[in-house]
Amino acid sequence: MALFSRVLNKTRQQFADAADNNHDDFAALEEGLIMTDTGAGLAARLIQEVRDKDTSKPPAALLADVMAAHLRRLEASLTLDGRKPFVIMVMGINGGGKTTTIAKLCRWFVTRNKKVLLAAGDTFRAAAREQLGEWAERLDVEIITGVGDPSAVAFDAVRAGTARQCDVVLVDTAGRLPSQTHLMAELAKIRRAIGKSMPGAPHELLLVLDSTNGQNTLAQIEAFQQVAGVTGLVLTKLDGSAKGGFLLALAEKMPKPVRFVGVGEGADDLEIFDADAYALALSGMNSQYST
Template sequence: MLSFFKKKDPAQDPFAAQGVTSDATSDAAAESSAAEAPRRSWTERLKAGLSRTRANLGGKLAGLFSRARIDDELLEELESTLLMADCGVEATHWLLDELKARVKKDKLESPAQLQQALSELLTQLLAPLERALDVSSHQPFVIMIAGVNGAGKTTSIGKLAKHFQTQGKSVLLAAGDTFRAAAREQLMTWGERNGVTVIAQESGDPAAVVFDAIAAAKARGIDVVLADTAGRLPTQLHLMEEIAKVRRVIQKAEPSGPHEVLLVLDANIGQNAIAQVKAFDKAIGVTGLVVTKLDGTAKGGVLAAISRQCPKPVRFIGVGEGIDDLQPFRVDEFVSALFEDNA
């Protein structure tokens, strides 16, 4: 049976009776404890969230760039450092080739000059990934969201709902992951927290849920529809076909949609992210990425690999559990947070 879930009494936590803690309620607890301290700015949270990558990449670079001169040994160690941060072979070779060209052209002599050049080149490499998501072109603007289990997909949907609400947009959530009851209940919890309607079924065809959600959004004049889909591995071809079916049904419900197809990636997987992007793109036509859990990995260099091998726009990045810890990707902020301690 189709259900329309509205904001309820916060005490009516669907997980409480089962003794289960959802990601959403965990986030709420984290925010509650954090509320006792002054809220840090996004720049401060980004820098803190990238601390592991900075220690792995920037920390090692600091040692290299403290040397007296630029030589072949420094460049070889720089190559190893970039690869260890999961920048990927293509991006690493591009960065090194460009650095060597600058050393020759601009007659760079000190490692400090080399560091500045690397920062500029990394900004140049990542710049194509910075493309803000504009949801004002259609109403409703339908966003289909995919990803493997554990990537943070459903939690990201809740945070995206809050993000669009702060822009003055009305939001509706479609619980299209009908294979996991926990996913549906988790999305309901996020809906309650944000005061957002969630359309769900206890079982059944996920495409039907999304179809009904779009119809409801049209009837209510909703601005943004966030459609969850079941998590799956790219190698599960029959399941990839099911998610392709969801995309086709969206097009039946809204011929111009989906207007955005977001793939949620866990930054901890490093180079495996490339394979996921390519597989999901082949099945459903990925138009943007959400990179989560950058605070839990030293592999933040994977964005460089994405830029060289499958340059999909990185719409949002996540560096924490709080509801505001998912923000639009901005290259200058990202690179600055990686290198700030080494200046």
């Protein structure tokens, strides 16, 4: 609860401003949902669910319960299934926090006694390779780099991960916009190369999303899904987003599992998504109202 109360500060302020601190006013609560990028239609349906509940709870507390029920569709933590190495391909648009997220994921697995290998598959941006290399040194993990074909880097990394008996191989890819058709097609090529190196891989296709983009992220999910497939999401920059309600739209329209949320710039600032805590923080209600 405390965690999301901190990172959702801007979203909660939007909600409070719209609701004018009147948590007993259904219209104000609906406006608060709209202001946090839930969407008008969904906001109306959520408030109707609240109205239909026969209980003495305050409306805002009921809304927290309703939101939590919807958000639970997104709960599904990342679990290694015994395949070794477990290959994770990480994708995202430019500037979304992808490389930093990979470092955090690396730290997550290392602290759980997993042997990790990094693949610097962003061969277009030298700064990305350098940044990932610095994290590899800091976290004391090996890294495979290259300056040419990113598919070749990914292929070599998976082969190396297998030979070195690594538990996890994290494959970085260059940031790209869905409108960049040739770069999007390259993702499919990288995925095929990984599959040739290890049949059945990649085992997880993680899409990193910038939470400040709100519902615009839904179009990104659809575009990456069509090209390479998406099995899980990582949400970044929740601390700077005033659009935290977009997760409710995500849960309704395309409920992809939210594996992690980024809550800061540090290596340890990665948390498992918790629907109940998120809903309580979004509504501004105390944990005493949770179900």
